[in-house]
Amino acid sequence: MSEVYRLAESRDAERLLEIIYDAYITIRELKLQWPAAHADLALIEENIAKNACYVLENDGQIAATLTLSKDAINKWHWEYPFLKWFAVHPDAQGSGLGTKLLTWVEEAIIRDELGASAVTLATAEKHPWLLDMYERKGYERIDAIDRGNGDGTMYLLRKIVNPHLHAQRIRQHRQGGRL
Known part of the structure; x- marks a missing residue:
């Protein structure tokens, strides 16, 4: 089994549309207003162009x-x-491939390349298993919001990927600096 981690390219858009559409069926069934769940090819291409979209082959x-x-x-x-x-x-x-990609992005990109002490993501309370899955992977709830769009409570979750750096930033913040 050969695994390759890389940035997505425009040539990957059709495959990514297929993956996201198939994987987000529960999101659509719950009628959550997540752009990815309702994406078309143009939105997938825009995501690749405007963000850092990673894939695991x-x-x-x-x-x-x-x-x-x-x-x-x-x-x-x-x-x-x-x-x-x-x-x-x-x-x-x-198969564990999703966890491998998430861990790789957290460590190789967020912690090592960007030098960030933590990473965030958001999920809906009404989803039957996503919140629990992220919490098992070390994410903690740090904020909640209901935007009134039918999604219900959305949680912002954080995972500390560099505890030493995070503690340092907290100390700086308490002394009047920014996180």
Whole structure:
């Protein structure tokens, strides 16, 4: 089994549309207003172009995807990198490939490349298993909001990826600096 982690390219858009559409069926059934769940090819292409969209190829086929947003931080008024559009093709679900991609992005990109102490993502309370899954992976709830769009309570979750740096930033913040 050969695994390759890389940034998505425009040529990957059709495969990513297939993965995201198939993986987000529960999101659509719950009538959550998540852009990824209702994406068309143009929105997938825009995501690839505007953000850092990562993929995990397994034996030459993209099996999972995860996006590091370049604009969501301002929406939540938070200063940590924000992950979105996490999806694993149904044929690969339960294989651990999604966890491998998430861990790789958290460590190689967020912690090592960006030098961030933590990472954030958001999910809906009404989803039957996502909140529990992220909490098992070390994410903790740090904020909640109901935007009144029918999604119900959305939780902002944070995972500390560099505890030493995070403690240092907390000390700086308490002394009047920014996180």
